Amino acid sequence: MKRSDVGVLLLLGALWGASFLFMRMGADAFGTMALAGMRAIGAALCFLPLLASRQHMAELRAHWRPIALFGLTNSALPYVLFSFAAKILPAGLSSIFDAITPLLVAASGWLWLGEKLDAPRIWGLLIGLAGVLWLVGDTAGFGHGGATAGWAMAACVGATVCYAFSVHYSHRYLRHVSVMTSTAGSQVAAALLLTPSTIWLWPATTPGLQAWFAMAGLAVACTALAYLLFFRLIARAGTAPTMTVLYLIPAFGVLWGWLFLDEAFTAAMAVGCAVILLGTALTTGLIRFRLAAVAKPATEET
Numbered sequence: 001m002k003r004s005d006v007g008v009l010l011l012l013g014a015l016w017g018a019s020f021l022f023m024r025m026g027a028d029a030f031g032t033m034a035l036a037g038m039r040a041i042g043a044a045l046c047f048l049p050l051l052a053s054r055q056h057m058a059e060l061r062a063h064w065r066p067i068a069l070f071g072l073t074n075s076a077l078p079y080v081l082f083s084f085a086a087k088i089l090p091a092g093l094s095s096i097f098d099a100i101t102p103l104l105v106a107a108s109g110w111l112w113l114g115e116k117l118d119a120p121r122i123w124g125l126l127i128g129l130a131g132v133l134w135l136v137g138d139t140a141g142f143g144h145g146g147a148t149a150g151w152a153m154a155a156c157v158g159a160t161v162c163y164a165f166s167v168h169y170s171h172r173y174l175r176h177v178s179v180m181t182s183t184a185g186s187q188v189a190a191a192l193l194l195t196p197s198t199i200w201l202w203p204a205t206t207p208g209l210q211a212w213f214a215m216a217g218l219a220v221a222c223t224a225l226a227y228l229l230f231f232r233l234i235a236r237a238g239t240a241p242t243m244t245v246l247y248l249i250p251a252f253g254v255l256w257g258w259l260f261l262d263e264a265f266t267a268a269m270a271v272g273c274a275v276i277l278l279g280t281a282l283t284t285g286l287i288r289f290r291l292a293a294v295a296k297p298a299t300e301e302t
Helices: 003-030 032-051 054-062 064-086 091-098 101-112 119-137 146-173 179-200 209-237 245-261 267-283
Strands: none
Touching (some): 003 032, 003 064, 003 091, 003 245, 032 064, 032 179, 054 064, 054 179, 064 091, 064 146, 064 179, 091 119, 091 146, 091 245, 091 267, 101 119, 101 267, 119 267, 179 209
């Protein structure tokens, strides 16, 4: 990977990590549904000019049903679930849960699609699961109320389940559709799906300037711009190197929460994050080890 690509990778990790900061900043003022809806609407408006070509429009008309479902599971539902969690959990903690997506992709492929996993990847799944259970089990230690924080953590896990499903779904039903069409179309679909609830549940008190800034950053920078950088990096550096951005998102999420929201990074969060990242690294093959078997001789000379 070239130095310029490393710079883009770091910028992408910073942007996606900042999405949890912006959701935390805007969730109380906008509310869960309005924030999720405005994120999708803002991103869709940014992507609309890219759909204007005949090729993209033809693909959109031919595959609008799977693109719409992709928009539901890869955008609309995760936006709602993470926005709900942002009202309760620190931005850094929510970003840590985002790192379990590769674990769920591997686990669902193994359990439901019959994809083979070697021993290191199976160990990675178990280690990553242990990290998630550690965070959930230590909920009371974060000072946000055990039951309430538990629901917020469940929402974060639910969002990552949606992402994992979307990976397999897009691979099966959208592999012949250009990435730009499926992504831009999915944002438009998410915007259409969330617009009614955004209007119906619009906050009675007009959100302040800081909340509007957070919403704009979430839609334009952390969604539209981030996806464009993501596609560019895949084209230049390949899929595998680009996916290492998943390891940067929790780091930046914790960093932005600490810098701008004065969030504490507790020892429990550090342990959970480290365990989840180790499991993810093993599951995705970034870290490999060999299991050596020591065979006892069948016969011994006397």
